[in-house]
Amino acid sequence: MSKPVDRSTTGEPMTLSFGPQHPATHGTLRIVLELDGETVLKATPHLGYLHTGFEKLGEHLDYNQYIVVTDRMNYLSPLSNNFGYALAVEKLFGMELPKRGQYVRVIMAELSRIADHLIWLGTSALDLGAFSVFLYGFQQREKLYKIFEDTTGARLTTSYTRVGGLLRDLYPGFENDVRSFIRDFPKKLKEIHTLLTKNRIWMDRTKDVGQISSEYAINYGYTGPCLRATGVDRDLRKIEPYSSYDEFDFDVPVGSNGDAYDRYLVRMEEMIQSCRIVTQALDNLPDGPINVESHKISLPSKQETYGHIEGLIHHFKIIMDGHGIQPPVGEIYCATESPNGELGFYIVSDGSGTAYRVRVRPPSFFHFQAFDHLIRGGMVSDVVAVLGSLNIIAGELDR
Amino acid sequence: MSEEQTDAEVVEPPEPIVIQQLRERFSDHILTVIDQRGELSVVVDKDASFQVLEFLKVDFNLSYDFLVDVTAIDYSQMEDVLIEYGYARYMVVYHLNAFLTNERLRVKVPVSEKDFTIKSVVALWNSANWLEREIYDMFGINFDGHPDLRRILMPDDFEGFPLRKDYPLRGRGEREKFNFGRENV
Numbered sequence: 001m002s003k004p005v006d007r008s009t010t011g012e013p014m015t016l017s018f019g020p021q022h023p024a025t026h027g028t029l030r031i032v033l034e035l036d037g038e039t040v041l042k043a044t045p046h047l048g049y050l051h052t053g054f055e056k057l058g059e060h061l062d063y064n065q066y067i068v069v070t071d072r073m074n075y076l077s078p079l080s081n082n083f084g085y086a087l088a089v090e091k092l093f094g095m096e097l098p099k100r101g102q103y104v105r106v107i108m109a110e111l112s113r114i115a116d117h118l119i120w121l122g123t124s125a126l127d128l129g130a131f132s133v134f135l136y137g138f139q140q141r142e143k144l145y146k147i148f149e150d151t152t153g154a155r156l157t158t159s160y161t162r163v164g165g166l167l168r169d170l171y172p173g174f175e176n177d178v179r180s181f182i183r184d185f186p187k188k189l190k191e192i193h194t195l196l197t198k199n200r201i202w203m204d205r206t207k208d209v210g211q212i213s214s215e216y217a218i219n220y221g222y223t224g225p226c227l228r229a230t231g232v233d234r235d236l237r238k239i240e241p242y243s244s245y246d247e248f249d250f251d252v253p254v255g256s257n258g259d260a261y262d263r264y265l266v267r268m269e270e271m272i273q274s275c276r277i278v279t280q281a282l283d284n285l286p287d288g289p290i291n292v293e294s295h296k297i298s299l300p301s302k303q304e305t306y307g308h309i310e311g312l313i314h315h316f317k318i319i320m321d322g323h324g325i326q327p328p329v330g331e332i333y334c335a336t337e338s339p340n341g342e343l344g345f346y347i348v349s350d351g352s353g354t355a356y357r358v359r360v361r362p363p364s365f366f367h368f369q370a371f372d373h374l375i376r377g378g379m380v381s382d383v384v385a386v387l388g389s390l391n392i393i394a395g396e397l398d399r
Numbered sequence: 400m401s402e403e404q405t406d407a408e409v410v411e412p413p414e415p416i417v418i419q420q421l422r423e424r425f426s427d428h429i430l431t432v433i434d435q436r437g438e439l440s441v442v443v444d445k446d447a448s449f450q451v452l453e454f455l456k457v458d459f460n461l462s463y464d465f466l467v468d469v470t471a472i473d474y475s476q477m478e479d480v481l482i483e484y485g486y487a488r489y490m491v492v493y494h495l496n497a498f499l500t501n502e503r504l505r506v507k508v509p510v511s512e513k514d515f516t517i518k519s520v521v522a523l524w525n526s527a528n529w530l531e532r533e534i535y536d537m538f539g540i541n542f543d544g545h546p547d548l549r550r551i552l553m554p555d556d557f558e559g560f561p562l563r564k565d566y567p568l569r570g571r572g573e574r575e576k577f578n579f580g581r582e583n584v
Contacts, residue, residue, distance in 0.1 A: 048552040055537075056561055060568050094436060218465055218498065221526030232498075239501050330435055333494055333505065335467070344468060346494070350477055361468040361494075369529045398552055 013041055018383060020049050026123055027394025031371065031383065038380050043372045050398040058347075058358025062324040063089050063163050066358065071157045073343075073360065073396040077116035078158045079108045079148070080338040081396075086161035087242060088334035088345035092327040093164075093297065101165055101290040102244045107281045108151070108160060109336075110274040111178070114185070115144045116339035116391075117267045124264075124388030125196065128205050133195055140188055143181050147174070163325055164298040165291025175282055182275050189271060196264070206260035210374040210386030213258060220373070221366035224341025225266045226390060230258035236337040247284075248277045260389035297325050324353030340364055340391055362396035415439060417461055417504060425451055430484065430509075440505040442484070448491075448508040449518040455495060455504070456523050463495035463504055466520070469530040471510075471538045473564045487511040489540060493520070510540055519545040537562035 019030035028049035034042040054069050061069065070081040083105050090096070097105070122137035145155045150171050152158040160167050196202045212222070214230040227234060235252040237245040253269035255262030291298040295314035304311030317323045329351040335344040341363030348357040367390045374386050414422075418432050421441060428447035433440040443451045455463040472490045474480045481488070487509035495504045510517055519542035520527045531542045532551040539560040542548055550557060559566055 048550075048554070051552040053561065056566075056568060059564075091436065216525075219525045221466060221524070234498065331438075331440075332436060333438060333468075333503070342467070344494070346468065346470060346492070348472060356477065357472050359468070359470045359492075365529065366526055369526060373525075 016380070020046075026388075027392065027397070029368070029392065029394050029397065031387075033380065033383065035380055040375050040378050040380060040383065043375045043383070045368055045371050047368070047394075048398055050394045052395075052399065054360060054399040055358055058355050060354060062321075062353045063327070063355065064318075064325070066355070067159050067161060067163075068157070071159055073362065073399065074116070074338060074340060074364075074393045075156060075395045076119050076391075076393060077112040077339045078156060079112035079152075079160055080116070080336070081343065082159060082161040083109045083243075084334070084336040084338060084343045085345055086163055087336060088332055088347055089163045089327065091334045092330065092332045092347055092349055094328075095164065095292055095294070095297070097165060097243070097292060098289050099244065099286045100288045101292075103281045103285050104166060104170060104290060105161065105243055106245065106248070107178070107278050107285075108148075110277045110281075111144055111147065113274045113339045114271045115141050115148075117271050118144075120267065120339075120388075120391040121192065121264075124385075124391070125202075127384045127388045128202065130196065130199075130202065133192055136188060136192055136195070140181075140185060147177050147181065150174070150177070162291070162298060164294065169290050175285075178278060178282060182279055185275060186272060189268065193268065197268075203261065205382075205385050206264060206389065208257070209260045209378065209382045210389055211257065211259040212370060212374055216370070216373060217258065220370040222341070222370070223363050223366070224337065224339070225263055225270060226341065226367050228253065229255035229262035229266045231256045236335055236342060240335070242334075242336060245277075248280045250274075250276050260385050263389045322353065326351060326353050335361070338363060340393065340396075341367070343396075360396070360399055362393075362399060364390075364392045364394075364397045368392050368397060417455070417502070420458070420461065421451065421454075424454060438503065438505060440507055442490075442507045442509065445508050445510060445514075445517055448506070449520060452493060452495075452506060452520055453523055455506070461497065462499055463497045463502070465496040465498055466524040466526050467494040467496050467503070469493050469520070469527055469534065471534045471540060471562075473538065473562065475564045484509040485511070489538060491517055491534065491540065515539070516541040516543050518543050521545055536560075539563070 014035045016033045016035055017030065018033055020028040030046040032044040032046065033040055057069055058066055067082055067085060070085045071078040073081045118137040118141040122134040125133035148158060149155050151174060152160040152167060212230060214232050217227050217230045231254055233252055233254050238252055250273045253266045255266050299318055300311040300314050305315040318325060327349045329349055331348040333344055333346045335342045342361065343363060344361030346359035347355050350356040375383055418441065421429055425447050428444035429441060430444060431442040455461055470492050472492060473488060474490060475488050489510040491508045491510055493506040495506065508517060517540060519531055529551060531545055532548060534540050535542060535548055536550040536553050537560055549555065
């Protein structure tokens, strides 16, 4: 979007502060726009309004406590963050979950991908004036959040994973609930397709808006749907399969144009593919334990804790301050395909119960960085469309 | 773990091609190569860091074209690492990924407090811009040749560098400075 701007016909450029309390920013971030009439000459993003010191906290909380912090990173899909962090610590230990644990994690991560995309869809369409899509999307999301609540006990602050396992196994009616959601969901998504995909206004507002070429996208560190919309086929679930993703058959949707419309199409198709993965995982869901069989890492059952002295000792060793779970010395970078892109955790361990350094690689940070590149030369009304299409989450942006 | 290590000593598998190539070109500047848990790290002298990263990116066969992440670590509480790298307190860590082969590589560059400046890689990757600003913000490391080096997450008038190990989790900082509209509090 870098059309040359003829400034000779107009007067002085005007500065407009977009945010931090603008409803379309979906979180607290600010963009200082330099405008010539309605044309954007320059956009300077300002961030840090939601800086919470997550990385500093990681050096002071033990490995299981930090899972609570990961909920707050991308607050639209906390389950994916829980998953990514637990996976990183497990990689540090060099262990793998039993199959059932892996499958349950995949199911929850894919459901949370659908939930994340639905919120993105609803709010970004709402920004462009499509109110019904917002309601349609949130109706479906509500069903998912009901499932999350029944499984984890919370709608948003799920904290579902533990290092070496999960908080608890699925509840008895889980499969029914998910299957009935998956049965209905494609129909509902089709309704949204009829509302938006060929809609003249939607196409005018999003086609060729916020365009980025694949070269620039790679140079700016794009990942996830935003990168795939430019035509680059890169999905960590395919190229670095983790947690048994290689056992599922699914396609990776790829766009071609790299504009807001392609990002929309890619995300819409990803929801369908997530449904496929969840269906396969439910069909083949193995029985057995969900946690690793090591009481140095995962808590013993309550019967064991109260009935046997070994169980009590293991429980004490994991819970008490200064004991905890202690991974070997070393460092690890572990990336997962979160709904927004590559969510990486870089953990340096000094062998004690708390990490020496926790670095989070948030996908939104990279998407937002290229914002000036995306919007320069566009119209001021496109700012909202582009920002919506990127799905910037301030929680993971500022950490 | 111990079994793997003894195996490695006996068999001595050849070094990965990228390490061979780096050794060929920058033999004096390669300090350590660590292959741990299937992740390859190479510690590079600060003088050559830009050239090494440029080579890794531009070389046709390697083409580590994707800069995944740049971050830093304050090693002041890890005695053995400090001793190994001549009491260089910080390490700037680059995570690279090659799209073609999907290989990952970690490049670590020790930065000592005496010479607190490292060459910026914004000329190679646009994505490094904010990442280096964040390191400057959190650790105070300067980046030579960075187009716009200022604080990013913390306010512009903030003092101190929060991710340094000597910066406490709580007890010092901006809270005391707010007087909530009252004078001399």
